[in-house]
Amino acid sequence: MASLVVLRSVLILRIITLLTLAASVMTMALNNFKDDDGSKTKFTDLIAYRYVFATGAIGFVYTLIQIPFAMYNVVKEKRWIRNGCLQQYDFYGDKVMAFLLASGVGVGFGVTFELKRAFGDLFDDKAKKFLNNGNISTGLLLVGFVFMALLSILSSNRRSSGINGFFT
Numbered sequence: 001m002a003s004l005v006v007l008r009s010v011l012i013l014r015i016i017t018l019l020t021l022a023a024s025v026m027t028m029a030l031n032n033f034k035d036d037d038g039s040k041t042k043f044t045d046l047i048a049y050r051y052v053f054a055t056g057a058i059g060f061v062y063t064l065i066q067i068p069f070a071m072y073n074v075v076k077e078k079r080w081i082r083n084g085c086l087q088q089y090d091f092y093g094d095k096v097m098a099f100l101l102a103s104g105v106g107v108g109f110g111v112t113f114e115l116k117r118a119f120g121d122l123f124d125d126k127a128k129k130f131l132n133n134g135n136i137s138t139g140l141l142l143v144g145f146v147f148m149a150l151l152s153i154l155s156s157n158r159r160s161s162g163i164n165g166f167f168t
Helices: 002-029 047-076 085-122 125-161
Strands: 032-034 040-042
Touching (some): 002 125, 032 125, 047 085, 085 125
16 A cells, blocks of 8 residues: 555656746747847747756656656556666666756756846846846756656665555
8 A cells, every 4th residue: 555655646746846847938939029229039949948948848747758658657557668768768868867957956056047147237227137037947946956856766676665566
């Protein structure tokens, strides 16, 4: 019974991760403003915000691919692919994604705080709102990272304890 709780937890964490990463990507994609002179500033104008967007999108796609496998695992209480390959994919994939999301969080918060600190009094309200939306998107990415880190811990525990391991 304990293994079913772990399997359900993994599925729930994957769904929550997917939703937070989708919210992060959408918030960043909609982050733009028009100056008084008519020029438009988009998130793509800052390389750091492009990186935040890319890490969120990559994490979203990875999590989207993982959800059907997690659903099958909960319903059938066994792996879809039972040769151990999927277990290794979960183990290493979750760790790589967690580190990638963490780097996106660092870049997003870093550039926003530095721009506000260095040029804060030069920005008008629209530019400040732009940077605040960048912070919101990065904060959602941080939440996605936390859930991905929890998934990484669970995949490590499942791998070492043999829950739905190589022979189940």
